[in-house]
């Protein structure tokens with residue numbers, strides 16, 4: 001187990017290192033003068049151009065030798081500084097992100113966990129009921145092939161714009177002051193619902209298909225046939241198949257974290273939901289590159305933490321990792 | 331067939347030995363009989379056809395302002411017009427073409443990288459494997475979209491080729507991992523060991539022995555990468571990072587959203603591109619499962 | 633007479649039609665007898681063995697029957713067969729290296745299986761531990777996961793488990809195939825011991841490797857392309873085989889191979905035919921050195937001398 005985690009942690013630290021380096025390097029690697037390139041995207045008055053250009057040059061430390069710039073970048077990062085946001089001037093980037101992260105987590109955590117659990121359950125049931133299989137499976141294929149932003153647009157259109165059942169935009173009603181009142185909590189909930197459903201549904205489809213197919217493979221595995229030849233009831237065989245199918249599903253969960261985060265970004269944009277994804281759009285629109293770089297690092301750290309949680313769950317679910325590792329076989 | 335702890339969902343598509351020794355005409359026989367494969371291929375085929383004949387069936391410039399704005403679908407405007415009075419049908423078929431292009435190029439690049447990395451790591455083993463495996467795992471964790479946010483911000487006006495290259499450069503790690511696992515299991519089989527002993531050069535073993543034995547698996551992997559590339563590029567375009575001026579399925583949704591199609595109830599502007607993406611990607615996924623059943627006799631149900 | 637198989641026909645149902653992998657096969661195994669079932673890969677041996685215990689959804693029994701101690705086994709009735717499985721008929725599968733659930737401790741898995749058969753684990757645990765020791769396994773394998781055991785150990789665990797309830801019939805499918813020679817001998821010895829101790833009443837040992845049967849089997853049945861081609865006491869099959877196919881199999885045995893080296897290297901040229909559309913007449917004809925015109929008609933199984941059955945026109 002120690003070796004397993006040591007390996008995982010090594011990968012994660014390396015990933016973090018690579019991510020920070022990319023975050024630092026990409027503006028500097030871009031062909032030409034990165035700041036000129038940056039600023040040319042926007043129609044600026046010559047005077048403001050000059051001001052922005054010199055302030056960016058200073059902020060990026062472009063005058064220094066590269067290795068120095070790189071070390072400074074790390075030093076600032078380790079002090080928890082990601083620079084100052086332009087979009088929310090003069091707030092530091094970390095503060096801006098922190099406010100948005102709450103919303104994103106409130107969306108992502110329940111949507112990911114619930115769609116994973118529900119998809120696995122329904123997929124497992126579909127694997128043994130023909131009728132359910134014939135209905136759930138096509139439906140799941142449609143869902144998993146759906147672009148997040150499109151399902152979001154569709155839900156927003158039908159349930160908000162046309163039917164007025166849910167609000168179409170925002171994280172809560174702007175007529176309310178954030179307090180711990182029932183009215184405010186209700187407002188939070190109604191604004192949260194559609195983006196949540198979007199993320200839930202797309203994820204659900206994939207997990208249901210995955211579990212269904214895995215169980216069918218497992219039911220055809222040697223150990224399943226052996227159990228049958230011992231006269232074990234179907235119940236026991238299915239129980240084993242389900243438990244074993246959970247393992248590749250967990251690996252799949254770790255693999256799709258990036259896609260899920262991407263889905264959350266575009267979904268938040270559609271619903272103007274004030275999380276990280278929405279912040280990305282604001283940062284792009286207000287040429288706020290410190291904010292973009294900060295968001296990048298935040299996403300990476302979030303995904304790394306999520307990966308680590310999945311690793312821990314994996315060890316809890318797969319007993320072999322525990323034993324094998326004590327013996328040093330893995 | 332028991333799974334070890336490193337298997338991914340995708341490994342389950344692994345072909346069995348029998349699958350590869352089945353004669354070709356038999357595969358065709360099962361292919362024509364497989365409902366999933368037939369349905370999936372039909373959808374993808376029809377949409378592909380629509381993309382190919384786009385120049386003949388649609389207006390040459392999909393961005394042209396051809397009619398009154400915000401017209402619902404009618405006989406003169408099959409899918410209505412946009413907020414600006416552009417023809418949605420023309421935009422759709424042109425967007426389809428863009429999507430197929432990005433899918434094939436991006437999926438293709440990712441496939442080449444994935445097979446190169448997967449084969450090398452799985453075949454060479456040792457330190458080479460360690461390094462490649464670590465690289466794969468690192469890139470696997472970095473979400474592509476997040477990377478795009480910092481890259482896209484600095485690049486003005488990308489092209490469809492750039493988009494395909496970006497997708498290709500970032501979408502390969504899961505496939506490389508799956509191919510590596512497959513290669514490892516093949517390499518441990520006797521015939522590869524024999525080839526190794528007899529001193530055949532390693533790339534020839536890979537090309538001559540390993541690749542043919544997992545050709546169906548590689549094909550399935552490519553199909554999934556193809557679908558992934560289309561989905562990813564739709565997200566990029568929706569964020570506004572797509573090629574400027576060009577029409578893609580993602581940018582249609584982006585513009586529809588940006589110009590309040592939701593509030594103005596111009597549903598015909600954003601519904602068709604989503605349906606088209608769903609059709610291609612869903613069709614590809616279903617094709618994938620169908621092919622898997624054809625290649626893998628164990629899955630063939632009556 | 634413990635097991636009596638009469639005119640058994642078992643087919644796989646495929647989209648292209650029925651694959652008759654066991655085609656009109658009859659034999660019997662006496663109490664205390666170990667019968668070997670030999671033939672190249674793909675001749676239907678596993679199909680025959682499986683059908684007596686676990687005739688799954690892809691298979692269909694198209695005819696014949698199997699009597700165990702005078703009672704007909706309900707081969708095609710999955711639920712009714714459950715009364716016999718494990719208790720009366722047991723199968724050590726060909727894939728026994730992977731027969732144990734990889735994510736369950738062996739003891740836990742056994743206890744769950746036993747309990748699912750309405751037997752208290754506590755009641756069988758002492759016997760289970762005794763038999764593990766008997767086959768040379770420490771009882772702490774019960775606390776281990778399959779991945780912690782070697783192939784031979786897994787094989788032995790599977791054998792102990794399948795015979796735990798003293799079945800009347802044990803089918804052991806290729807139990808020695810994946811093992812090295814010394815382990816092969818040990819496993820063969822185990823089969824004999826299980827019989828000698830009265831744990832198993834009748835045994836069918838399936839193998840493509842005749843040399844194993846020389847060690848353990850009392851009698852041998854040779855199958856080719858779904859058909860039974862020769863059946864005799866082991867000594868007769870080894871010393872005086874009558875069917876050309878059996879002769880070629882014997883010729884490729886290692887001991888004999890010293891003399892007929894070319895046979896060892898070449899094996900038997902060609903492959904068994906596809907059973908989807910088997911050849912008319914004698915199924916061995918296209919590979920048979922003695923084949924002639926009369927072989928276009930299927931040879932019947934005839935008893936040449938007491939207990940020695942052969943299906944070949946040239947045998948008598």
Ligand SMILES: Nc1ncnc2c1ncn2[C@@H]1O[C@H](COP(=O)(O)OP(=O)(O)O)[C@@H](O)[C@H]1O
Nearest residue numbers: 644651653672673674675676677678679690907
């Ligand atoms: N699931 C199946 N579907 C169709 N045909 C099968 C299946 N399993 C085995 N067969 C065929 O049945 C024949 C007998 O197979 P098997 O009983 O496994 O042979 P053996 O054990 O002697 O090697 C072979 O020709 C094989 O191709």
Ligand code: SF4
Nearest residue numbers: 914917920927944945
């Ligand atoms: S019947 Fe004819 S073909 Fe068949 S084994 Fe005998 S001699 Fe050979």
Ligand SMILES: [Mg+2]
Nearest residue numbers: 677678679726
């Ligand atoms: Mg067999």
